[in-house]
Amino acid sequence: MPGMPSSLLFACSENSVRSPMAEALAKRLYGQAVYIDSVGVRAREVDGFAVSALDELGIDVHRHHAKTFDDVDPSSFDRIVTLSPEAHHRALEFTRGTAAEVEYWPMTDPSAVEGTREARLDAYRRVRDQILARLKARFGNPAGPSP
DSSP: OTTOOSEEEEEESSSSSHHHHHHHHHHHHHTTTSEEEEEESSOOOOOHHHHHHHHTTTOOOTTOOOOBGGGSOGGGOSEEEEOSHHHHHHHHHHTTTSOOEEEEOOOOOGGGOOSSHHHHHHHHHHHHHHHHHHHHHHHOOOSSOOO
């Protein structure tokens, strides 16, 4: 797989929506070949709409345990993908003195969308699909089944 690191960390603001979605999707695609984890600047329980959006693809994140940057060792990762501006700034500080590469994939926070349940869930689906497309564009399609 082109440019695939041996260890990959996804980061967003609260480790409750974007980074757990990215972690789960990446594990589905590349989990046999890569160590994958996620963190947030702050830790908050996984968002129910994120759970629902991933459930639609048969991916279970009900047991996701939110973590912060303080819960992981920066030297454990080859690449950190940040999904929010706040996480990007924190990741750059976090990786000072390490060989980890930091990439910024800005993703809209779907939890900011208001409206009906279906309108809100559609926002989460869009972010899920954007992350999935970005993963495949950046790291290629895996050999096995994918979401």
